[in-house]
Amino acid sequence: MDSLTGTAALVRLALRRDRILLPACVAAFVIMVTFSASATVALYPTVESRIQAAASINSMTSLVALYGRIYDETSLGAVAMIKMGGLGAAMVAVLALFTIVRHTRSEEETGRLELLGAGVVGRRAPLTAALVVAVGTSLMLGALTAAALIAIELPVAGSIAFGLSWASIGVAFAAVASVTAQLTRSARTASGIAVATLGVVYVLRAIGDTSLGVAAWLTWLSPIGWGQQLRPFAGERWWVLALPLIFTAAVIALGYALAARRDLGAGLLPDRPGPAAAGARLASPLGLAWRLQRGVLLAWSAAFALLGAVFGGIAANVGDIFTSPESRAMIEALGGKAGIIDAFISAELGFLGIFAAAYGVQASLRLHSEEEALRAEPVLAAAVTRLRWAGSHIGIAVAGTAWLLVLSGLTAGAALAVQSNDAANVSRVLTGAVVQLPAACVITGVVVILFGLVPRAASWAWAVLIACVLAGELGALLELPSFVLDLSPFAHVPRVPAAEITAAPLLGLGAVAVTLVAAGLVGFRRRDVG
Amino acid sequence: MDTPVVVSGLKKSFGATRALDGLNLEVRRGEVHGFLGPNGSGKSTTIRILLGLLRADGGTASLLDGDPWRDVTRLHRRLAYVPGDVVLWPGLTGGETIDLLGRLRGGLNASRRADLVERFQLDTTKRARAYSKGNRQKVALIAALASDVELLILDEPTAGLDPLMEAAFRECITEERGNGRTVLLSSHILTEVEALSDRVTIIREGRSVESGSLGELRHLMRVSLSAEIKGSPAGLQDMPGVHGARVEGSRLSCEVDPEHLNAVLQRLTTVGVTGLVCQPPTLEQLFLRHYREGESSGTRAAGRSPSGSEG
Numbered sequence: 001m002d003s004l005t006g007t008a009a010l011v012r013l014a015l016r017r018d019r020i021l022l023p024a025c026v027a028a029f030v031i032m033v034t035f036s037a038s039a040t041v042a043l044y045p046t047v048e049s050r051i052q053a054a055a056s057i058n059s060m061t062s063l064v065a066l067y068g069r070i071y072d073e074t075s076l077g078a079v080a081m082i083k084m085g086g087l088g089a090a091m092v093a094v095l096a097l098f099t100i101v102r103h104t105r106s107e108e109e110t111g112r113l114e115l116l117g118a119g120v121v122g123r124r125a126p127l128t129a130a131l132v133v134a135v136g137t138s139l140m141l142g143a144l145t146a147a148a149l150i151a152i153e154l155p156v157a158g159s160i161a162f163g164l165s166w167a168s169i170g171v172a173f174a175a176v177a178s179v180t181a182q183l184t185r186s187a188r189t190a191s192g193i194a195v196a197t198l199g200v201v202y203v204l205r206a207i208g209d210t211s212l213g214v215a216a217w218l219t220w221l222s223p224i225g226w227g228q229q230l231r232p233f234a235g236e237r238w239w240v241l242a243l244p245l246i247f248t249a250a251v252i253a254l255g256y257a258l259a260a261r262r263d264l265g266a267g268l269l270p271d272r273p274g275p276a277a278a279g280a281r282l283a284s285p286l287g288l289a290w291r292l293q294r295g296v297l298l299a300w301s302a303a304f305a306l307l308g309a310v311f312g313g314i315a316a317n318v319g320d321i322f323t324s325p326e327s328r329a330m331i332e333a334l335g336g337k338a339g340i341i342d343a344f345i346s347a348e349l350g351f352l353g354i355f356a357a358a359y360g361v362q363a364s365l366r367l368h369s370e371e372e373a374l375r376a377e378p379v380l381a382a383a384v385t386r387l388r389w390a391g392s393h394i395g396i397a398v399a400g401t402a403w404l405l406v407l408s409g410l411t412a413g414a415a416l417a418v419q420s421n422d423a424a425n426v427s428r429v430l431t432g433a434v435v436q437l438p439a440a441c442v443i444t445g446v447v448v449i450l451f452g453l454v455p456r457a458a459s460w461a462w463a464v465l466i467a468c469v470l471a472g473e474l475g476a477l478l479e480l481p482s483f484v485l486d487l488s489p490f491a492h493v494p495r496v497p498a499a500e501i502t503a504a505p506l507l508g509l510g511a512v513a514v515t516l517v518a519a520g521l522v523g524f525r526r527r528d529v530g
Numbered sequence: 531m532d533t534p535v536v537v538s539g540l541k542k543s544f545g546a547t548r549a550l551d552g553l554n555l556e557v558r559r560g561e562v563h564g565f566l567g568p569n570g571s572g573k574s575t576t577i578r579i580l581l582g583l584l585r586a587d588g589g590t591a592s593l594l595d596g597d598p599w600r601d602v603t604r605l606h607r608r609l610a611y612v613p614g615d616v617v618l619w620p621g622l623t624g625g626e627t628i629d630l631l632g633r634l635r636g637g638l639n640a641s642r643r644a645d646l647v648e649r650f651q652l653d654t655t656k657r658a659r660a661y662s663k664g665n666r667q668k669v670a671l672i673a674a675l676a677s678d679v680e681l682l683i684l685d686e687p688t689a690g691l692d693p694l695m696e697a698a699f700r701e702c703i704t705e706e707r708g709n710g711r712t713v714l715l716s717s718h719i720l721t722e723v724e725a726l727s728d729r730v731t732i733i734r735e736g737r738s739v740e741s742g743s744l745g746e747l748r749h750l751m752r753v754s755l756s757a758e759i760k761g762s763p764a765g766l767q768d769m770p771g772v773h774g775a776r777v778e779g780s781r782l783s784c785e786v787d788p789e790h791l792n793a794v795l796q797r798l799t800t801v802g803v804t805g806l807v808c809q810p811p812t813l814e815q816l817f818l819r820h821y822r823e824g825e826s827s828g829t830r831a832a833g834r835s836p837s838g839s840e841g
Contacts, residue, residue, distance in 0.1 A: 109620070109659065185659050186620060273655035274622075278629035282622075288630060292619060374617045378670070381581045381611040382634035383603040529583040 006121035010129035013116075014103045018133070025095050026141050029166075032470070033084050034148045039478050040080035041152065050079050057082060061314050065206040068228045077149070077158040077233025083473075085165065089227050090202055092141060092166045093173035096134045097194040100177035103130035106187040127178060127259055131252065134177075138170025158233030165227035168244035172223040173198060175248045178255030184267040192299065199303065201225070223247065285384050289392040292370075293363055297400045300359050301407060304352070308408030311348040312415030312429065315341050339498070345416065346432055346498040352408050353436025353490060354469055356401045360444035361461050363397035367451050368458035377530055386525050394448060394517060401440050409433025432496040438509035439489035443468070445516025452523030532559045534681050534712045535580065539589035542575055542736075549575040551736040552589065557714050557729075562707050564727030565716040572736040573716040574614055577685050580714075581611060594681060607636045610674035614685035614716070616666040618658035624669045625654030631673040643676040649698050663690035675702055682706065682713045688722060700726060732816070740816070751811035752785035755794070760802030769794060780804075 015022075044050045054073035057063050068086040072078045104127055107113040113126055146163025150156055173194065180193040201222035208219030219225035223244055230240045281287045367390055370376045379389055413429030447461040468488035475485045485491050489512070492505040535557035542550040550572045557563040567573050578584045579591055582598045582605075591598055596605045618627050628647075632638030647654055650668045658666065667690045674682055688696050703726050706713060717723050723730060730747060732740040740747060752773060763782050767775040771790025776783050786794050798806075 274626065274657055276623065276625035276654040278626040278633070282626055282630050283633040285634070288619075291622070374613070374615060375619060377578075377583060377613055377617075378611070378631055379634060380583060380602075381606060381613070382631060383606040383636050384634055385603055526585075528585060530578065 003122040003124040004128055005125060006116075006119065007125040007128045007132070010103075010116070010121065010125055011132050014129055014133045018099070018102075022099070022133075022137050026137065026144065028466075029088070029092065029095075029141055030144045030148050033081075033088065033145050034152060035478060036084055036474060037077075037080045037149060037154065038152050039474060041076060041154075044076065044079060047074050050074060050076060054079050061210050061317060065210045065310070065314065068205070069209050070234070071231050072234035075158070075233045077154045077162070078231075080154070081149075081162055081232060085162070085228050085232070086202075086205075086224065089166055089169045089224055090198060092138065092170045093198050093223075094195065095141075096138050096170040096174040097177035097180075097198070098191060099134040099137060100130050100174050101181050101187050101191045101194065103133060104178070105181040105184075105190045109185060109187050124256060124259070127181075127255065131174060131178060134174035135171050138167045138174065141170060142167025155233060157236055161230050161236040161238070162232035164241060165230045165232055168230075168241060168248075169223050169227045171248050172244050172251070175251035175255065178252055179258060182255060182258035182262060182267070186267075196299070198224075284392075285379060285389045286392040286395065288379065289366070289396050293366060293393075293396050293400070296362065297359075297396075297403075300400070300404055304355070304404045304408040305411045307352065307355070308411035308413075308433075309415045311345065311352070311408075312412035313419065315345045315348065315412070316416050316419035341416070341420075342428075342498040343495075345412065345429060346495040348412070349409070349429070349432040349436060350472075350490065350493065350495070352405065352412075352433060353440055353493060354465075354472075356404050356408075356436060357440035357443040357465055357490075359404055360397045360401040360440050361447055361465055363400055364394055364444045364447040364451075365458060365461065366397075367393045367448075368455060371455065371529060374530060380529060386529070387521060390448075390451075390521060390524055394444070397444050397447075398441055401444065402434075402437050405433045405436055405440070406430065428497040431501060435494055435496050435501060435506060438506050438513060439493045441513035442489040442509055442516065445513040445520070448520030449516045449523070450520070452520030452527070455527070533557065534559055534594050535563075535714060536592045537576065537580070537589070538591075540576065540579065540586055540591055541588035542572075542579060542584060542586055549736055550579075550586075550589075553733060553736060554738045554741070555731050555733075556741070557712060559712055560707070560710050561728040562703060562713040562715055562726050564723035564730040565714055565733070566718065566720070566723050566730055567716075567733040568718055571733050573733065574685055575736075576733075577611075577683055577714070577716060580683065581606075608679055609681040609683060610635060610677045610679045611683045612667075612670045612674045612685060612687045614689065616663075616670045618661070618666055618669060620659035621657060623655055623657055624652055624661065624665070627658060627669050628654065628673045628676070631670075632677055635677050635679070637678070638673075638676045639678055643672065646672040646676055646702070649702070650695060664692060664695065667691055668695065671699065671702075675706070680712060682711060684713065685716045686718070687715070688717075688719065696722070747816055751816055752787055753791055754783075754809045754811065754815075755786050755791075756781065756783040756807045757798055757803055758782075758805035759798065760804060763798070763801055766794070766797060769797065 044053055051073045054070040057067070057079075058070055058073070066086065067082050070078050070082055104113075107116075107126070116126070142163035142165075144163075145166055146159045149159035149162060176197050177190070177194045180197070181187075181190045183193065184190055202224055204218045205222040205225040205228070208216050208222070208225060211218070219229065220243075226240055226243045226247075229237065231237050282291055367376075370393075376389065380386060409430035409432065410426065412433065413426035416429060417423050417425040443461065443465050446464050447458060450461055451458045468490055471480065471485055471488045472490050475488075489509055492509055494500065494502050494505060533556055535555060537553060537555040540550050540553040540555075541548075553572060553576060555565070555576065565573055565576075575584065579586050580593050580598050582600075582602045585599055594605050594608055598605060618624075622630070625647075628643065629638065632643070650672060652665060652668045652672065656665075658669070661669070667687065671684075671687060674684070688699055691699060700722070703713060703715070707728075713726075715723065715726060724744065727744065729743045730741070731738050758780055759782050760780070763775075763777060766772060766782070766784075769790065770793075771787035772794060773785045773787075782798075
């Protein structure tokens with residue numbers, strides 16, 4: 001077909017550009033799944049210990065909402081893979097959708113596709129090439145994951161089913177991104193819509209799984225739900241694979257249909273004319289940074305407000321789940337029902353701290369992307385010092401992180417206060433959220449120091465954040481030495497409200513964050529720009 | 531204070547690549563200074579050092595009597611810059627971008643802005659992502675020209691403009707000179723520099739190879755002469771200062787060193803002339819001569835062409 005001419009060349013180009021990125025991501029996933037599985041295997045050697053662990057996870061609404069349900073409490077694989085089946089699958093989806101947008105809409109937005117399009121390249125070739133790369137990556141990731149699980153002696157059928165569940169979710173979101181990439185001119189918006197879609201289907205699954213049968217059908221509307229309903233290691237139901245296959249085929253067909261209806265460079269959603277003159281606030285580097293970042297912050301704000309309310313709402317019910325005499329005794333030991341709620345809400349606030357740090361990384365990396373795109377140059381060529389320009393983006397990153405923590409702390413506290421009829425909960429939960437700020441700012445500091453000293457490596461701040469999260473989540477399982485665990489700033493955050501608030505670690509984290517930012521700014525003032 | 535830009539012996543390397551290798555540049559107050567060189571010869575690197583974006587490895591650069599690396603904001607209030615590769619914020623409209631860039635510099639002249647938008651026929655309500663290269667260029671030009679500054683630094687400003695807009699641009703630059711502003715105009719478009727500049731600096735491989743007013747540079751160059759003659763131009767080829775003479779029927783063409791032009795013309799009138807065209811060298815010829823000399827010397831250095839004869 002003429003419309004596909006040049007696909008092979010474009011695939012080679014994409015693989016050349018991503019020759020480090022894609023293999024590194026695939027390797028990271030396989031390593032993560034291997035470590036996580038083998039650590040769990042060591043942790044629950046007996047059937048009894050597995051049943052106990054699985055039962056407690058299944059009885060916690062919040063954990064079921066976050067991870068999904070364990071469908072066979074005796075199965076080692078099902079217990080070991082519970083975190084990877086839900087959250088891990090979502091990360092696979094993110095990899096697939098960014099791969100598609102990177103090789104379609106980003107190329108189009110920067111005008112590079114035009115250069116290629118003038119060569120011998122068919123109309124459908126760019127989208128097809130991106131799909132080949134993203135689908136190929138998903139399948140490769142699934143195959144290697146299955147092989148890794150088989151290698152650590154988990155059941156073969158379950159391992160293959162798990163690999164397929166990840167691959168199917170990757171492929172499904174490659175398809176979703178092939179549609180969103182057609183909608184707008186902006187690659188950022190295209191990825192944003194695809195990520196939002198992922199968020200919606202994740203929440204659909206969470207509601208379906210925790211509705212105790214009332215709205216279980218919601219799970220079946222979600223590609224993430226399909227991956228779990230394939231039930232790896234828990235009596236595999238292979239027919240479920242038909243759902244992602246049909247979904248993917250239909251959505252890709254829609255993507256091609258939309259692509260055929262629009263011009264190169266254009267979107268389906270029209271650009272509206274904007275103001276012919278700038279408003280009064282667009283008059284400083286800070287005004288510009290705010291204009292560039294406000295949309296992203298608004299989206300994060302909505303997510304944090306919702307997440308806080310969900311966490312707070314769930315926390316109020318945690319104490320009711322434990323009804324057996326043994327667990328009652330445990331609850332008493334922890335300080336009664338209130339103690340359980342506090343322990344739970346502290347753990348959830350820890351998650352919010354990590355998410356807030358992720359916002360900080362995204363917001364402060366704007367420095368790097370603005371410089372890379374040569375958009376820092378016209379600002380710095382005006383009467384703007386480097387410190388003022390960099391400070392405006394860092395300021396928004398830090399203030400935005402603080403705002404998100406306050407917002408989610410308020411919604412979580414309010415939700416808990418309403419259900420427990422105790423208004424004091426608002427300030428206690430809010431405090432627990434705000435104490436996350438210094439740790440999150442340390443990660444922002446990592447971005448700034450990389451940006452100032454080794455700008456090409458700025459995006460590695462994401463790897464630092466992921467390493468800190470993994471250290472916190474898996475470090476205890478892997479029995480890592482405590483000095484390694486202590487490298488993560490999140491390890492030093494006081495577990496408020498379960499524990500007392502202590503000033504020393506907060507001040508220490510704050511000092512580290514300030515030092516990192518200052519060192520980065522000094523480096524940035526001394527180096528070449530662009 | 532009469533030389534807003536003084537650069538001498540400027541050096542800058544990026545890793546193993548030597549971008550500037552002892553560059554000299556002097557821009558006098560109130561002049562339009564053409565900064566001419568092929569792609570990759572170091573024009574943009576020089577400008578970015580003058581803007582304090584890059585730090586020089588060696589040599590000195592002074593801008594408006596200040597240090598371009600240290601006195602950033604003080605100097606930048608007095609200049610406006612149009613980059614060679616104009617990248618704008620995709621979500622901002624052209625009008626917003628013009629206002630923003632002007633305000634960051636310390637203010638815009640509102641009536642000049644309106645006038646320039648009119649002259650460059652820019653739709654200021656469009657988002658930058660919808661603009662073509664030429665329109666992005668217009669946004670940057672309007673923002674620069676509408677600022678009340680002493681010095682304009684323009685890096686290949688007309689790339690992407692259509693001929694009509696290019697004419698509008700030339701008109702604006704001529705006006706700016708009339709208003710006493712100093713312009714540093716980097717370009718590889720010879721006709722543009724020739725039409726606008728008072729003085730020119732030609733650079734190649736990070737080094738200035740020629741500098742002066744167009745008149746001074748022309749003085750160095752041979753005049754192209756072609757004549758319709760009645761008789762035989764016997765011996766003309768051998769006269770001092772005559773190069774590449776060719777005769778086709780009654781038509782003679784050659785190049786003549788300016789100091790020998792008088793003698794050549796006298797000889798021609800003794801033969802009898804029915805038509806005569808005498809042209810000063812275009813910047814193109816000037817430029818090509820430098821380029822070709824460099825090439826042939828480079829070739830000789832590499833030992834590929836022992837004879838070293840080219841054209």
